[in-house]
Amino acid sequence: MNVKSDTMFCIQCGKENVKLYKGRCSSCFASGNKLITIPSDMTVEFCAHCSSIHVGDRWLESKQSEEEIIAEKIVRESVPDENAEDIVLEIDPISQKGSILEVLVKARGTVLELPVKREFTLKVKLNRSVCPECSKHASGYYEAVLQLRGDKRPLDSVEIKSVDGIIEKNLKKLFRKNRMAYLTQKVEIKEGIDYYFGSYKAARKISNALKDQMGGLIGESPRLMGRDKSVGKDLYRIWISFRLPFFHKGDFITHDKHVGLVIDINGKRILIQDLETMNKISLSWREYSNLELVAHGKEVKTTTVTSKTPTKIQLLHPETYQPIDLDLLPEFSDMNIGNQVNVVEIHGKIYIIPPNILRE
Ligand SMILES: [Zn+2]
Numbered sequence: 001m002n003v004k005s006d007t008m009f010c011i012q013c014g015k016e017n018v019k020l021y022k023g024r025c026s027s028c029f030a031s032g033n034k035l036i037t038i039p040s041d042m043t044v045e046f047c048a049h050c051s052s053i054h055v056g057d058r059w060l061e062s063k064q065s066e067e068e069i070i071a072e073k074i075v076r077e078s079v080p081d082e083n084a085e086d087i088v089l090e091i092d093p094i095s096q097k098g099s100i101l102e103v104l105v106k107a108r109g110t111v112l113e114l115p116v117k118r119e120f121t122l123k124v125k126l127n128r129s130v131c132p133e134c135s136k137h138a139s140g141y142y143e144a145v146l147q148l149r150g151d152k153r154p155l156d157s158v159e160i161k162s163v164d165g166i167i168e169k170n171l172k173k174l175f176r177k178n179r180m181a182y183l184t185q186k187v188e189i190k191e192g193i194d195y196y197f198g199s200y201k202a203a204r205k206i207s208n209a210l211k212d213q214m215g216g217l218i219g220e221s222p223r224l225m226g227r228d229k230s231v232g233k234d235l236y237r238i239w240i241s242f243r244l245p246f247f248h249k250g251d252f253i254t255h256d257k258h259v260g261l262v263i264d265i266n267g268k269r270i271l272i273q274d275l276e277t278m279n280k281i282s283l284s285w286r287e288y289s290n291l292e293l294v295a296h297g298k299e300v301k302t303t304t305v306t307s308k309t310p311t312k313i314q315l316l317h318p319e320t321y322q323p324i325d326l327d328l329l330p331e332f333s334d335m336n337i338g339n340q341v342n343v344v345e346i347h348g349k350i351y352i353i354p355p356n357i358l359r360e
């Protein structure tokens with residue numbers, strides 16, 4: 001005699017007159033469902049230096065903790081059962097022996113709308129190695145050299161400190177997006193300082209930032225270093241020369257036969273004060289090669305006003321004490337007999353330097 005469909009019963013618990021799923025009632029079916037298939041072991045490869053993670057054939061940067069990365073990988077490699085729904089995984093490391101991390105996974109979900117809980121343990125092998133970027137960094141790899149120089153003069157320690165500060169600040173910012181934005185070497189040589197950077201792009205941004213803030217001249221020259229056979233490309237390294245101007249703020253330069261005091265320098269212009277007219281003149285860097293240094297700021301001397309008329313002012317030469325008569329510019333109309341004034345001698349001529357002109 002055949003068993004009729006209306007007399008079907010659960011093959012597991014024997015319950016009759018219930019809807020069957022593969023021969024089982026819903027609760028027997030649910031209790032036998034494994035909810036999700038989780039691999040029993042897996043390997044996660046991290047960079048020990050920067051915690052990027054090796055996925056497939058690529059290294060990906062990660063802002064996540066190792067635990068988060070492992071949890072994500074477990075979720076990615078687990079396969080939910082086709083009858084299971086609303087699965088939530090709770091992932092906890094329970095022990096670690098050497099590089100093997102044992103992880104407990106608690107899974108909750110529903111099967112045929114009945115709640116189901118399962119627990120799994122798996123072994124995660126933590127493979128700590130070095131990503132290509134970090135290994136380049138560690139080996140001193142560089143793409144560009146920034147050569148800091150003074151134009152026709154040595155660098156001074158204040159400038160070097162400013163440059164170091166600008167480089168450090170910019171690297172910090174650039175490194176967030178470009179892990180090759182590192183300084184691998186700083187070498188002091190007779191001519192100046194060479195900075196070796198992992199990334200050419202970063203070196204270039206830094207040289208532009210230096211010029212913006214300090215003024216100066218940038219040049220670039222690539223050098224062929226060989227050939228990368230693995231990708232069939234020529235390997236270039238770029239030398240970026242960054243020259244600071246031959247004058248400093250506070251020095252005196254000539255421009256079109258005028259004598260000017262350099263009152264500010266930045267990437268866009270050189271600002272001078274003409275010592276004959278007292279006009280401020282903004283010079284573009286295109287005019288740089290026409291400029292000439294005629295006196296250093298430290299050559300400024302102090303002397304005394306000895307007489308004054310509505311149109312003339314008389315001072316003593318700071319070294320020979322000979323009286324010198326100069327036209328009284330409106331800028332100096334407040335000066336009185338007995339006042340101390342700063343002067344500079346350029347090409348045998350004495351110029352008065354307006355007070356407070358070089359306020360920082
Ligand atoms: Zn049953």
Ligand SMILES: [Zn+2]
Nearest residue numbers: 047050131134
């Ligand atoms: Zn790394």
